[in-house]
Amino acid sequence: MKKYLRWQGFVGFIAVIALLAACVYVFAGTLIKFAIEQAGKHYYGAEINVAEVNINWSPVSMEIVGLQVTDKQNPNNNVVEFANAIAAIDLWQYLLGKTLITDLQVTQLQFDSQRAQVGEIYLADEQASEQVQDDQPSKIDEVKASIPDVKTLLNNSELITVEKAKALQLAVDEEKSKIKAIQAQLPDKTKLKQYEAKIKRLTDAEVSNIEDLAQLKQQLDELKAEIKQDKAILKAAKDQLSDSNAKLKHASKALKDAPAQDWQQVKETYQLETFEAEDLAHILFGESARSYYQYAEKAYQVLKPFINKGQDSAESTVESVGQFIHFDEENPIPDWIIEQGKIELLNAKGTIWLTLEDIHVQHWKKTGASRLTAYSDSFAQGSLQGKVDYWVAEDSSITSEADWQFDQLKVAKDTSSNAKFSLQQTVLTGKGEMAYQAGSLDANTVLDLIQPEFSTSSSSRWMKQVIAALNQQEAIPAEINLTGPVSSPSFNINSALDNIVKDSVKASANAELDKLKAEYQSQLNAKMADKLDMSEQQLAQIGDLSDWIDDTEGSLQKLLDAKIDSFKEKQKDKLKDKVKDKLSKFF
Amino acid sequence: MLTQIIKVFIALNSESSPRQIAYAIALGMVIGLTPLFSLHNLIVLLLAFLIRVHLGSFFVSWGVFALIGALTAPLFAALGQALLTENALHGLWHSAYQITLFKLAHFHHTLTLGAFIIAGILFVPIAMLTQVLVVKYREHVMAFVMKLKIVQMLKGSRFYQFYLKVQGGGA
Numbered sequence: 001m002k003k004y005l006r007w008q009g010f011v012g013f014i015a016v017i018a019l020l021a022a023c024v025y026v027f028a029g030t031l032i033k034f035a036i037e038q039a040g041k042h043y044y045g046a047e048i049n050v051a052e053v054n055i056n057w058s059p060v061s062m063e064i065v066g067l068q069v070t071d072k073q074n075p076n077n078n079v080v081e082f083a084n085a086i087a088a089i090d091l092w093q094y095l096l097g098k099t100l101i102t103d104l105q106v107t108q109l110q111f112d113s114q115r116a117q118v119g120e121i122y123l124a125d126e127q128a129s130e131q132v133q134d135d136q137p138s139k140i141d142e143v144k145a146s147i148p149d150v151k152t153l154l155n156n157s158e159l160i161t162v163e164k165a166k167a168l169q170l171a172v173d174e175e176k177s178k179i180k181a182i183q184a185q186l187p188d189k190t191k192l193k194q195y196e197a198k199i200k201r202l203t204d205a206e207v208s209n210i211e212d213l214a215q216l217k218q219q220l221d222e223l224k225a226e227i228k229q230d231k232a233i234l235k236a237a238k239d240q241l242s243d244s245n246a247k248l249k250h251a252s253k254a255l256k257d258a259p260a261q262d263w264q265q266v267k268e269t270y271q272l273e274t275f276e277a278e279d280l281a282h283i284l285f286g287e288s289a290r291s292y293y294q295y296a297e298k299a300y301q302v303l304k305p306f307i308n309k310g311q312d313s314a315e316s317t318v319e320s321v322g323q324f325i326h327f328d329e330e331n332p333i334p335d336w337i338i339e340q341g342k343i344e345l346l347n348a349k350g351t352i353w354l355t356l357e358d359i360h361v362q363h364w365k366k367t368g369a370s371r372l373t374a375y376s377d378s379f380a381q382g383s384l385q386g387k388v389d390y391w392v393a394e395d396s397s398i399t400s401e402a403d404w405q406f407d408q409l410k411v412a413k414d415t416s417s418n419a420k421f422s423l424q425q426t427v428l429t430g431k432g433e434m435a436y437q438a439g440s441l442d443a444n445t446v447l448d449l450i451q452p453e454f455s456t457s458s459s460s461r462w463m464k465q466v467i468a469a470l471n472q473q474e475a476i477p478a479e480i481n482l483t484g485p486v487s488s489p490s491f492n493i494n495s496a497l498d499n500i501v502k503d504s505v506k507a508s509a510n511a512e513l514d515k516l517k518a519e520y521q522s523q524l525n526a527k528m529a530d531k532l533d534m535s536e537q538q539l540a541q542i543g544d545l546s547d548w549i550d551d552t553e554g555s556l557q558k559l560l561d562a563k564i565d566s567f568k569e570k571q572k573d574k575l576k577d578k579v580k581d582k583l584s585k586f587f
Numbered sequence: 588m589l590t591q592i593i594k595v596f597i598a599l600n601s602e603s604s605p606r607q608i609a610y611a612i613a614l615g616m617v618i619g620l621t622p623l624f625s626l627h628n629l630i631v632l633l634l635a636f637l638i639r640v641h642l643g644s645f646f647v648s649w650g651v652f653a654l655i656g657a658l659t660a661p662l663f664a665a666l667g668q669a670l671l672t673e674n675a676l677h678g679l680w681h682s683a684y685q686i687t688l689f690k691l692a693h694f695h696h697t698l699t700l701g702a703f704i705i706a707g708i709l710f711v712p713i714a715m716l717t718q719v720l721v722v723k724y725r726e727h728v729m730a731f732v733m734k735l736k737i738v739q740m741l742k743g744s745r746f747y748q749f750y751l752k753v754q755g756g757g758a
Contacts, residue, residue: 003639004638004639005637005638005639006636006637006638006639007637009635009636009637009638010633010636010637012636012642013632013633013635013636013637016632016636017629017632020623095691096687096690096691097690097693097695097696321660321664321698322622322660322663322664322667322668322696322697322698322699322701323664323668323696323697324693324695324696324697325668325671325672325680325695325696325697326684326695327677327680327681327684327695328681328684329684329685330685
């Protein structure tokens with residue numbers, strides 16, 4: 001046995017183990033610090049700084065001091081940083097290949113904080129498109145372009161009111177010239193007197209024989225033909241007047257209806273019913289909602305590598321350093337888990353305390369929800385609290401539920417805004433809830449803006465009216481909904497603000513259109529009234545004339561008949577006298 | 588490292604058994620190719636110290652194979668991944684996983700398993716090949732090497748003399 005074994009080698013073995021243990025003891029912190037920084041360089045793609053890493057051996061815990069992770073999209077900022085993090089680790093589970101953090105304490109955690117020096121970027125960010133979205137021109141400018149001012153509105157030469165006023169003017173002029181032309185052909189007073197003289201002459205004429213009667217009849221027929229001709233002219237004049245009257249009435253009605261049609265057209269053109277008010281609401285609430293969402297999204301991006309499994313980027317890591325493959329066991333625990341923890345999250349508006357319970361990403365191994373609770377009693381001079389429960393399924397799909405409430409959060413701009421429309425200050429109170437499943441988000445927050453103060457740099461009278469209307473509100477309720485895929489959810493903001501702005505804009509536009517209508521009508525009515533009155537008077541005169549001619553025509557016929565009857569009676573009397581004379585000669 | 592190389596050189600040219608050198612190289616290969624902080628390496632290290640193998644050769648082999656291991660780690664990890672995720676072997680791994688020692692040895696780690704299997708497969712061939720090479724060296728090459736000027740210079744160096752004195756032997 002001695003030939004093969006050297007028992008003194010055991011001492012050497014102990015010495016080597018001791019040397020290795022000493023190296024680990026002395027250099028573990030430095031090695032982990034180096035590993036974190038190198039991981040940042042090779043896998044994350046941007047500079048990661050760690051002030052120091054300390055390993056405590058009894059109980060085993062790791063302390064990371066001064067971690068700063070450069071934001072790949074903005075190297076002037078850190079995507080995340082903290083002053084100190086201490087993780088108490090279960091050594092036995094660690095030796096078995098699992099990371100069980102029994103307690104995690106993080107102080108001064110911050111997202112999107114300013115770096116002292118610009119961080120190095122090693123790999124371009126694949127999500128640079130998000131930055132492009134952030135750099136898009138402000139919605140404020142779009143809204144500025146969308147809300148018309150009164151001048152623009154009235155300078156629009158396609159206004160129906162203007163068109164109809166011109167049409168009425170044209171109709172008046174046309175009808176006037178037609179009436180004038182037919183007026184010239186109507187029988188004048190001289191002609192009427194001639195008629196009367198002729199009739200008198202005929203009435204006084206003596207019919208003593210058949211020749212006289214024939215002559216009278218001829219004269220009457222000539223007079224009747226003359227009157228008939230004038231009658232036709234009078235009928236044409238009557239028709240023309242009636243036609244003109246109808247045309248002018250139609251044009252007048254069209255002008256009266258025009259402002260209403262204009263308002264409809266303006267509404268459609270500028271989408272006053274739906275567009276601008278909604279966008280103003282987006283400016284007010286969307287700005288804050290988007291910033292909070294982006295805040296959450298950045299946190300999600302930091303945590304994403306821990307949640308998603310099997311991605312391409314993870315594959316290269318797997319191949320170079322390997323990974324643990326775990327199998328079913330009687331009492332399974334997740335590959336990594338934070339049993340409990342507390343995080344101090346710093347924000348410009350105040351400090352938020354986060355508590356962690358069973359944070360992991362393998363809920364098929366430990367089915368209870370992972371819970372993250374947030375609370376603060378000094379956030380924006382108000383208070384907030386909320387909790388998020390989530391579950392990650394074996395196919396990496398996440399299900400989550402959350403609710404939150406906030407009270408008396410003061411929102412104020414520390415610098416005066418050059419925005420066309422901005423919320424200067426208000427107090428927010430509200431609550432919300434969120435559900436997330438299979439990549440789809442459905443979040444809802446109901447809030448009140450109490451005593452809001454808005455401002456505008458616009459010189460538009462409308463905008464000033466809107467601001468005045470808004471500033472008079474004691475509270476403006478609003479509802480913010482986020483729905484759709486988590487990477488690009490759609491923001492839907494419903495608010496009483498919409499109605500306030502709509503009413504204000506509508507009232508203002510209506511007033512301007514009514515003013516326009518009154519202006520046109522006051523000018524047109526005067527002209528039109530003259531023309532229409534004159535036409536009606538003319539129509540009446542022509543009617544009277546027509547009646548006189550009808551009467552005269554009838555009288556002439558009667559006169560002729562009377563003359564004939566009179567002549568017949570006279571002839572009868574003559575015959576009677578002759579017969580009497582003859583008979584007296586016999587008796 | 589220079590000391591270790593000199594030790595190997597001395598061993599090659601001494602009365603040390605070729606087998607001692609060969610197994611030292613093979614054990615060094617196992618510890619070099621596989622991740623250092625593994626349970627099996629504790630045993631390999633203990634064996635290297637307890638069994639009469641040539642320690643100098645062991646440490647040189649460890650260093651050389653650690654470099655090779657760093658380069659081939661992705662291949663080993665891929666092999667380990669393929670084996671651990673192979674459906675046909677799932678029952679085997681599942682049963683083994685219930686044993687704490689299996690997990691403590693990190694055989695459910697892709698790199699550890701892949702490297703250990705490769706090292707295990709290569710152990711006997713490397714040992715035998717090395718043994719043959721040492722014998723052949725001593726038969727055919729050693730005399731020629733000993734005549735080389737550089738070797739003469741090395742043998743005449745103070746360091747070499749000091750080492751022999753400490754070791755209490757000569758080439």
